[in-house]
Amino acid sequence: MKTKSTIALIILGVLGLSACGSDNDTVPVITEVPEDNHDTAVSDEIILAQRTALETNTDGKGFGPQSPRDIDDLYGESSIVFTAKLAAEEMNLCNIHFHKNAEHKGGDFTEYAGNGDGHGYSSGYKYSGAALSEAELTATAEEIGVSDHGSLHPGDTIEVHYVYSTAQVDPGPTLGACLSDSITNPQLRVEAQVYILVNDESALDFIDLTAHDKTTGKNQALNIPTDTGTPVTYTGSTTGPSYNEEGSPFQVSWSVRPLVAKVNIESVGTWLAGNVFDEDHAHGVRNLVQNPKLLSTIE
Numbered sequence: 450m451k452t453k454s455t456i457a458l459i460i461l462g463v464l465g466l467s468a469c470g471s472d473n474d475t476v477p478v479i480t481e482v483p484e485d486n487h488d489t490a491v492s493d494e495i496i497l498a499q500r501t502a503l504e505t506n507t508d509g510k511g512f513g514p515q516s517p518r519d520i521d522d523l524y525g526e527s528s529i530v531f532t533a534k535l536a537a538e539e540m541n542l543c544n545i546h547f548h549k550n551a552e553h554k555g556g557d558f559t560e561y562a563g564n565g566d567g568h569g570y571s572s573g574y575k576y577s578g579a580a581l582s583e584a585e586l587t588a589t590a591e592e593i594g595v596s597d598h599g600s601l602h603p604g605d606t607i608e609v610h611y612v613y614s615t616a617q618v619d620p621g622p623t624l625g626a627c628l629s630d631s632i633t634n635p636q637l638r639v640e641a642q643v644y645i646l647v648n649d650e651s652a653l654d655f656i657d658l659t660a661h662d663k664t665t666g667k668n669q670a671l672n673i674p675t676d677t678g679t680p681v682t683y684t685g686s687t688t689g690p691s692y693n694e695e696g697s698p699f700q701v702s703w704s705v706r707p708l709v710a711k712v713n714i715e716s717v718g719t720w721l722a723g724n725v726f727d728e729d730h731a732h733g734v735r736n737l738v739q740n741p742k743l744l745s746t747i748e
Contacts, residue, residue: 491567496736499567502694504740512696514745515738516685520555520705525683525744533684533702537638540613542620542668543627545659545724549601549731550575551608551643552688556678556707558606558643569690569733570598576606576645576709585647585711593718596730603648603714607731609658610688611640611670620661620668622727624687624699637687640673640680641705646714655716659724677708684745690733696743 507515513529550573551558557578565572586603594601601607614627616635627637644653653674660671682704686697721729738744 507696517552520681523747526741544612547609557709573734613638644712652711677706680704
């Protein structure tokens, strides 16, 4: 009998291949960007080439609506319809992770961070609200969330994804934790909250924000903020820079809060040092999806 992790890897591999397949077996268009291009922002032409490749690689192939998007722009032309109404309370929390800079645009996060390295780092959207205090921006004594792509600093924006599944699963690493041997095509939902990192012990504690339990019979995140505006709900997909030029085959119901909350950066560092999701750094972002044919209509 295959283990759950083995089944999940097989499924992810198959779905990943199907994302770049087509009826006529044409090879997907891919834009070449150096892997070690971490310190230099790519040109507008590179981003345009990635957008063009995404359109070419998805046109007429039946991909569903994609994410991330501008949550203030309700328009979309995708004809692929699925429900976005199943509440998170009726599903199981299966994963929590975050991206440096917001993947979505809108609300309190509309300042473009720049084109980045072409692989999802140093791009996305930043907090565009009231200025932070000098104290809140004080540098930390030690680097936090260090990776090959940099680290986290006071003043940085992060978008946290609380991922839910209809499968009977427990919280764990990656999207594989959201799948099971019994249900290989579960409904997925993401509750998204954007935070601004501050050096302030009185700000929200990330350990509390990511706390979860199963007292209701379903795995649930306990402390997602409830005072950050009415969530914008829409149908989309999984995100991440691996889908900059190819469509994501996963259907996801999104609930994105428009207002930003302040979180103590030291508590983020504590969480990254050890958590059930094996997260130790921020993820990159997918280019904002702008092609109306790849966007659902926000009701």
